[in-house]
Amino acid sequence: MTATGSELWAERLMGNYGIPPLTFVRGAGTELFDDAGHRYLDFLCGLAVTGLGHAHPRVAAAVAEQATTLIHVSNLFVTEPQLEVAERLDRLVRLGTDQDQPGRVLFQNSGAEANEAALKLVRKFHGRGRHGVLSAFRSFHGRTLGTLAATGQPEKHEPFQPLPEGFRHATWNDVAAFETALDPSVGAILLEPLQGEGGINPAEEGFLRDIRRLCDERGLLLILDEIQTGLGRTGAWFGFHHAGIRADVVTVAKALGNGIPIGAVWATKEVAAAFGPGDHGSTFAGQPVAAAAAREVLRVMEEIDAPRLARERGVELTGLLEMLPGISSVRGQGLLLGAELAPGVLAERTAPQVALACLAAGLVVNGITPTALRIAPPLTVSSAELVEGTEILGEVLAAGAAGEMA
Numbered sequence: 001m002t003a004t005g006s007e008l009w010a011e012r013l014m015g016n017y018g019i020p021p022l023t024f025v026r027g028a029g030t031e032l033f034d035d036a037g038h039r040y041l042d043f044l045c046g047l048a049v050t051g052l053g054h055a056h057p058r059v060a061a062a063v064a065e066q067a068t069t070l071i072h073v074s075n076l077f078v079t080e081p082q083l084e085v086a087e088r089l090d091r092l093v094r095l096g097t098d099q100d101q102p103g104r105v106l107f108q109n110s111g112a113e114a115n116e117a118a119l120k121l122v123r124k125f126h127g128r129g130r131h132g133v134l135s136a137f138r139s140f141h142g143r144t145l146g147t148l149a150a151t152g153q154p155e156k157h158e159p160f161q162p163l164p165e166g167f168r169h170a171t172w173n174d175v176a177a178f179e180t181a182l183d184p185s186v187g188a189i190l191l192e193p194l195q196g197e198g199g200i201n202p203a204e205e206g207f208l209r210d211i212r213r214l215c216d217e218r219g220l221l222l223i224l225d226e227i228q229t230g231l232g233r234t235g236a237w238f239g240f241h242h243a244g245i246r247a248d249v250v251t252v253a254k255a256l257g258n259g260i261p262i263g264a265v266w267a268t269k270e271v272a273a274a275f276g277p278g279d280h281g282s283t284f285a286g287q288p289v290a291a292a293a294a295r296e297v298l299r300v301m302e303e304i305d306a307p308r309l310a311r312e313r314g315v316e317l318t319g320l321l322e323m324l325p326g327i328s329s330v331r332g333q334g335l336l337l338g339a340e341l342a343p344g345v346l347a348e349r350t351a352p353q354v355a356l357a358c359l360a361a362g363l364v365v366n367g368i369t370p371t372a373l374r375i376a377p378p379l380t381v382s383s384a385e386l387v388e389g390t391e392i393l394g395e396v397l398a399a400g401a402a403g404e405m406a
């Protein structure tokens, strides 16, 4: 008998992801296929990454063409794909805000690296003694030592102490708590506009505006972590656009390359000026294949008006989910939704176990808290696929309520 992918994984890879349940070999749009040929609808997008769906023909062609043209020369030289990505990102970040001055972009390879670079940038901007960063409890900002320290989940800190100092946390959606947590050592507030990994926790009306005002009063920089929420996912180009505020620094990654690793930091020209030659760097960051993927992603997203698709399909999906008896409430924005499971469905189960039952039935979602599923289909998902996916979910939840879940 030949070993399964999961068995070989357990023998050969570290255990930090547990043992993944199955092996995917192919995808197209919203669909995924495993090594036995079974079809799945992907309502997770590799953690809000493949916003344009799997194997997008234009992104695939852009990657292939760049791979046969120029793959790498380092940032000691200009490479062309970066230039258009930076221009488009800058324009989209400032769209609908009162910021008419172009900012500057720094490329990275991932979300954590983008946040790490942003943390270094604000330290350099304010100088020593004002290096503190205040973020929210239940936030998620990455797994490097610095971004882990910024992440507001103390249980994730414990095994890795001591972490870099200067990080503190306040209660999400409580501006008074943020104000109380400030002292002169704090130079920046770092927030997701909608908490993703922490449970799909939206900002309450007015919270981001109050935080912006607090930053202006105290001379603090506001860093928006748009790694999960950015590039249309919430129904706006960036999550902070819903609040009608300005950003000093914005970080992006996940959807930027539609699966090819690339991250970026945007900052206002004044803040960006804090980095001079030699202050930061990364061998691969913004390398041509990744940047060519991002360039095509942004071109396609602008052509199809990705935020509008997320808004329209998001309304449809929310309506479909709210009709399922096994779901007690739906939260989130656009196509980044959290579905709270009804107690009768859960019984002795957790949401991650329900997500496994969905997988067995052909639907990819994940448990984002013990009681809620994260649902994040591609922005290109069709209305028919939303109906099909919620039907699968409905059947799984009905089986759960009847005590017959797989």
Ligand SMILES: *Cc1c(COP(=O)(O)O)cnc(C)c1O
Pocket: 110, 111, 112, 113, 115, 140, 141, 142, 143, 192, 196, 197, 225, 226, 227, 228, 229, 253, 254
């Ligand atoms: C995923 C995520 C990160 C980390 O990105 P990686 O590419 O996994 O390092 C940081 N912040 C937020 C909000 C995220 O969702």
